[in-house]
Amino acid sequence: MAKKRSLHLMLIIRLMTVSLVVSILVAGIVLRNEQIRVFNMARDKAQMRTGMLRMLIMEHLDSPGLGDHGAVQKMLSSMAYGANLDAGHYVYARILDPQFREAASIIDRDYERIDEIIQYAGSRNLEYFSAVRQPEIAWINVGPKRYVHAIVPFTNSHNVTAAYMEGYFASTPQEERAALWNLIRAVLIATGTVIATSLLLYPFIVQLMRRIERLSLNLLDSNMEMLRVIGSAIAKRDSDTDIHNFRVTIYSVKIAETLDLDEQMIRTLIKGAFLHDVGKIGIRDNILLKPGRLDENEFDEMKKHVQHGMEIVNRSSWLKESLSVVGSHHEKYEGNGYPEGLAGKSIPLLARIFAVADVFDALTSHRPYKQPLSFNETIDILIKGRGIHFDPEISTIEGSSSYHRHDGN
Numbered sequence: 001m002a003k004k005r006s007l008h009l010m011l012i013i014r015l016m017t018v019s020l021v022v023s024i025l026v027a028g029i030v031l032r033n034e035q036i037r038v039f040n041m042a043r044d045k046a047q048m049r050t051g052m053l054r055m056l057i058m059e060h061l062d063s064p065g066l067g068d069h070g071a072v073q074k075m076l077s078s079m080a081y082g083a084n085l086d087a088g089h090y091v092y093a094r095i096l097d098p099q100f101r102e103a104a105s106i107i108d109r110d111y112e113r114i115d116e117i118i119q120y121a122g123s124r125n126l127e128y129f130s131a132v133r134q135p136e137i138a139w140i141n142v143g144p145k146r147y148v149h150a151i152v153p154f155t156n157s158h159n160v161t162a163a164y165m166e167g168y169f170a171s172t173p174q175e176e177r178a179a180l181w182n183l184i185r186a187v188l189i190a191t192g193t194v195i196a197t198s199l200l201l202y203p204f205i206v207q208l209m210r211r212i213e214r215l216s217l218n219l220l221d222s223n224m225e226m227l228r229v230i231g232s233a234i235a236k237r238d239s240d241t242d243i244h245n246f247r248v249t250i251y252s253v254k255i256a257e258t259l260d261l262d263e264q265m266i267r268t269l270i271k272g273a274f275l276h277d278v279g280k281i282g283i284r285d286n287i288l289l290k291p292g293r294l295d296e297n298e299f300d301e302m303k304k305h306v307q308h309g310m311e312i313v314n315r316s317s318w319l320k321e322s323l324s325v326v327g328s329h330h331e332k333y334e335g336n337g338y339p340e341g342l343a344g345k346s347i348p349l350l351a352r353i354f355a356v357a358d359v360f361d362a363l364t365s366h367r368p369y370k371q372p373l374s375f376n377e378t379i380d381i382l383i384k385g386r387g388i389h390f391d392p393e394i395s396t397i398e399g400s401s402s403y404h405r406h407d408g409n
Helices: 002-056 071-082 114-122 124-132 173-238 245-257 263-275 278-282 297-313 322-330 349-364 375-384 391-406
Strands: 089-095 102-107 135-140 145-155 161-170
Touching: 002 071, 002 102, 002 135, 002 173, 002 263, 089 114, 089 391, 102 349, 114 349, 124 297, 145 245, 173 263, 173 349, 245 263, 245 349, 263 322, 263 349, 278 297, 297 322, 349 375, 349 391
Parallel strands: none
Antiparallel strands: 089 102, 089 161, 135 145, 145 161
16 A cells, blocks of 8 residues: 555656646746747837937938937937837936047936836947948846847938947836746646546546556566476475575575665676576586585586576576676685685675575485585585685674574574
8 A cells, every 4th residue: 555655655746747847847938938029129229219300300310410419309208209109118328429439328217127128228338339231139137137238320311320329128017928928838737638638637647557567567566476387396306305495595685684775786796596596507417416426527517507607697687686696605714715816805796695505405405415414514514614605794793693593592
């Protein structure tokens, strides 16, 4: 039940995360579109009023030094204050003659941020205007607010630049509120759509996840059965029973849990424990089942089961994790084991754990060539092998825990 609640909670969190991500993406897109819309609207209005102003002062553009500056000022003021302020307006604008001397200007003193704009405009290099051949209209940030900034060269009837106009066009609060509401509306619609779709799909997703869980469990059962079958196949040849694989696996897992190994390493150890001697399937029966001690040549042949085992498990991506145990469980801590002669901590940890469990089971079990040793005899051998055959830390764990069981504590 707890696992199901966890599954549902994970699914809900992921759906909410998707909703949040979609909302953020939609908000970004809508914000960008609203910025473009507001800019285009303000730009069009600014261009229209600038064009009207140029027509109104055309006769002054043809006069030297812009003629009557008072008349130019009057025309500029009428353009600004005669406009519909609800549609946005120039909060600051000025007309400069070709020598960049101010001929006329308008300042909306009622605008709350007008001082920021005046200060910003006063800091600009006016000689930049001489390089402007076509109207330049763009967004510009002054303080925390954005304006449509226009630099427009005014040509006279002879198509000669006779003046420059610079203006800062502010959108109305109504337009800004409309853009904000459009943004909020779009985000709410997108979020609501995602949540509604998620609620509709939720039962189907849960059903699908349950089916995937069942298939995963079936796959795990199949893999574990494959481990048991492969381990049992070689155990039948070697000792006529597969209980050895279960015993060494239980011993190994107990040691691993005492060492606080994580679940992934324990799963890998289980694979290695079941398959540690899988390579013996490639050893001839006259050597594998010989009742007496192997001679040197026979023992060299027996050693090859490690290489055979590595070749077998290396062919499966799922079984490949067991390589550390299959390939190194006959290494000895002092370095005189096989096949690599590894020593100390260079031997994989899982192989060092398994070596203790394997030897413990081998000594206490009946084999064709030996009788089982007693528990106490086996423990004595493990203790003597610390730092020689076994990792002293691991063999200490096995030895001490075994003594406790023997003493009944």
